[in-house]
Amino acid sequence: MTGRTHDLAAFTTVNYILATSPLIHMSLGTLFVAFSANLIGGLTPDIDQPTADLWHKLPGGTLYSRLITPFLGGHRYISHSILGIFLFGFLAKYVLQLARHTLLVDMTLVWWSFMIAYISHLVMDTFTKEGVPWLFPIPIKFGIPPLHFLRIKTGGIVEKYIIFPILILINGSIIYSHYGKYLSFFHGYLR
Numbered sequence: 001m002t003g004r005t006h007d008l009a010a011f012t013t014v015n016y017i018l019a020t021s022p023l024i025h026m027s028l029g030t031l032f033v034a035f036s037a038n039l040i041g042g043l044t045p046d047i048d049q050p051t052a053d054l055w056h057k058l059p060g061g062t063l064y065s066r067l068i069t070p071f072l073g074g075h076r077y078i079s080h081s082i083l084g085i086f087l088f089g090f091l092a093k094y095v096l097q098l099a100r101h102t103l104l105v106d107m108t109l110v111w112w113s114f115m116i117a118y119i120s121h122l123v124m125d126t127f128t129k130e131g132v133p134w135l136f137p138i139p140i141k142f143g144i145p146p147l148h149f150l151r152i153k154t155g156g157i158v159e160k161y162i163i164f165p166i167l168i169l170i171n172g173s174i175i176y177s178h179y180g181k182y183l184s185f186f187h188g189y190l191r
């Protein structure tokens with residue numbers, strides 16, 4: 001899947017969870033940082049690709065990508081597995097701990113926003129032709145549906161003109177059906 005589909009899927013997942021869970025208080029700062037963490041989390045598994053969107057967004061990213069990507073084993077290896085979820089989960093926790101004194105936001109919410117986005121990336125990739133090595137280092141790539149030719153091609157017509165618009169529609173319907181909740185969130189729960 002392309003970066004923008006991953007980001008939209010990550011946002012959709014968090015949007016759905018927020019809409020269907022009890023309201024939580026958060027600061028405007030937390031909302032903003034959690035949203036950014038969501039976008040970053042949605043792109044993070046693809047840092048094993050030197051051409052990944054996340055690298056282009058970082059200053060000097062192309063150079064770092066050449067240094068780091070060989071250690072991740074190539075595209076769709078460790079960062080696209082359960083092991084990778086734990087690894088990047090710990091790493092994100094560590095980075096957020098370091099930033100705790102600079103950013104006065106609820107780091108637990110930010111971390112969850114990142115993790116949900118990360119996991120949504122792997123789920124979305126499971127529907128693509130390449131599949132996902134969920135059980136890395138066991139070298140089997142899993143895909144839904146199991147028949148390879150029925151799966152989605154990254155950046156193809158199905159992703160662009162069916163999956164992407166469907167995700168937008170899902171967000172619209174989540175907001176529409178939980179409208180009152182969004183209003184009370186912005187009025188009373190966002191400080």
Ligand SMILES: [Zn+2]
Binds near residue numbers: 046
């Ligand atoms: Zn990926």
